[in-house]
Structure formats: C-alpha cells, structure tokens
Amino acid sequence: MQILTLKGSPDIEVQVRNLAQARRMSLRVSHLDGRVMLSVPKRAKRSDIMGFLCEKEVWVREVLHTLPDRSKVGVGCAIPIFGYEREIRFAKVQEPVLTTHELLVPECSKAVEKAVQCFLKGQAQEVLTLASDKYAQQLEVSYSNVRIRDTRSRWGSCSSRGSLMYSWRLVMAPEAIYEYVAAHEVAHLIEMNHSADFWSLVEKLRPSYPQERLWLKKHGAKLHQWDFSGA
Ligand SMILES: [Zn+2]
Known part of the structure; x- marks a missing residue:
C-alpha cells in the first residue's frame, strides 16, 4: 500500500x-x-x-x-466512557483511574492517548467477558474465548469455533448497548444466523434490545469519531 x-x-x-x-x-x-x-x-x-x-x-x-469532525484524544478533552463524559486529566496516580466525571492518567504518561486506549481495551475485556459469561450461562452454552479488537465494520462477531470478538470502542457507549452486543453474539453460539429463532433468543436475554440496536445504528459512528492515533 x-x-x-x-x-x-x-x-x-x-x-x-x-x-x-x-x-x-x-x-x-x-x-x-x-x-x-x-x-x-x-x-x-x-x-x-x-x-x-x-x-x-x-x-x-x-x-x-x-462527516463529523474527528476528535483527537488528549489531556483536557472529555470522552464518553460507559456513556458518560469524562475529562482526561493528569494526576498523581500509578495507572489510569476512572471517577464519576474524570479519567485520571499518570503525569508521566508521554502518549496519553495510548494510555487511555489501553485502559479502555482493558475495561472492554473485563465488562464484555462478564456480560458474555452471564448470557452464556442463561442459554446454557459455552464459548472458547473473548477477544477485543478495533473493528471498523462491526461491533462483535461469533466464530463457528465459539470465539467471541468485540470492538473495544463499545465501552464508550452506555452499559445497555454493550450488554446488547454481548447478548447478540452469545445468541449466535446457538443460532449462527439472523433468523426469527435467533432474535427470539436475543429477546429472551434482553427484552429491551430493539432500542439498544437502534442506538447503535444512530450513534455508533460517533464512537469511531475519537482519534487515538496521537499524531
Ligand atoms: Zn449477528
């Protein structure tokens, strides 16, 4: 290229x-x-x-x-985390700390945007694994692993070998949204398609899924607006 x-x-x-x-x-x-x-x-x-x-x-x-303007991530800017705006601020901390209104990052961080991205990926791994476990238990199925990626074309996927993949950017969305994506992918462990049977499984796990699906359609692109490249 x-x-x-x-x-x-x-x-x-x-x-x-x-x-x-x-x-x-x-x-x-x-x-x-x-x-x-x-x-x-x-x-x-x-x-x-x-x-x-x-x-x-x-x-x-x-x-x-x-297109909406791309927003560079850095100290002083406010980014959504779990659906709430948090201002990125330097503080005397060893590693990033999330508070109600802020994300505190160590003062020595050279590449703040990378530290923030790394923190968000860790959060994504944690909450999406928990959500996947919860829904897999409800459907009495098991999966092989949860992988976190920066995908552009989809929010999650489920392989025929039972491997679940999610976009880490989902942790910028409200909790209900990534919970829905986890329910969606776990339901694919049983129904590898988008048939009526598949959607009734999703509905069983998350009766509120139509609104959550709509949110992603309407606002999902905004999660990609944030630029962590630091250049
Ligand atoms: Zn699907």
Whole structure:
C-alpha cells in the first residue's frame, strides 16, 4: 500500500492499494473515520492514478465535508466512557483511574492517548467477558474465548469455533448497548444466523434490545469519531 497526497486545504491522504483482481480504479471514503482509499489494478500507471484522483477530488472533499469532525484524544478533552463524559486529566496516580466525571492518567504518561486506549481495551475485556459469561450461562452454552479488537465494520462477531470478538470502542457507549452486543453474539453460539429463532433468543436475554440496536445504528459512528492515533 502506498500513500498519495491530494494537495489543497486541507491536504488529503489517499491510501492506494494495488489489487490483482481490480478491473478499474475505485475510490472509497470511510464514513467512520474519513479514511480515503483507492483500489487500482495491478499495473496502473501513476499518471493515470493521479488523473483519476484529480477528477474525483471535488467529490472527495464534498464527502469529507459532510462527516463529523474527528476528535483527537488528549489531556483536557472529555470522552464518553460507559456513556458518560469524562475529562482526561493528569494526576498523581500509578495507572489510569476512572471517577464519576474524570479519567485520571499518570503525569508521566508521554502518549496519553495510548494510555487511555489501553485502559479502555482493558475495561472492554473485563465488562464484555462478564456480560458474555452471564448470557452464556442463561442459554446454557459455552464459548472458547473473548477477544477485543478495533473493528471498523462491526461491533462483535461469533466464530463457528465459539470465539467471541468485540470492538473495544463499545465501552464508550452506555452499559445497555454493550450488554446488547454481548447478548447478540452469545445468541449466535446457538443460532449462527439472523433468523426469527435467533432474535427470539436475543429477546429472551434482553427484552429491551430493539432500542439498544437502534442506538447503535444512530450513534455508533460517533464512537469511531475519537482519534487515538496521537499524531
Ligand atoms: Zn449477528
């Protein structure tokens, strides 16, 4: 993969991927994080690629303009954790501490955003394992493990081997939301589909699931707005 830059205000970085099976060039702008991706056939010439990008530049800028601003995570900013805003603040602590209104991070932290991300991943592992255990017990099934990832296309998944995967960003959402995702994935241990039988299992575990599902549809993209890259 290579990065090309469309000069302008602001400059736009384009990730270019050569794909053997691509017949023609295709451009995509991620609605989650504004990433611009271009797939090109294996032997595409650089001049053709630049020509194509110039042609599409107006469209790309228009799409980017409609997206919510990405917010850098750092000291002084308030991010949602378990659905409540917490201000990130330096404090005399050994490791991050969550209070009602704040997330305290050690004063020596160089990469604050990484420390916060690491803390959130740990929280995600903990609460999503607890939730998975609870629902698995209710359905009398077992799973093999819980993995936490930074997924872009889905909030959770369940493999045929019984491995559950969740996005750590779910801990920024209210408790009911990640509880629903856990119930959803655990229900897949029995029904590997989205049939009526599957949804009745989900309903058994979480009668309030329709609202929670709707919340994710409406507000889920906001959880991806937070930028932990620190650059
Ligand atoms: Zn599903």
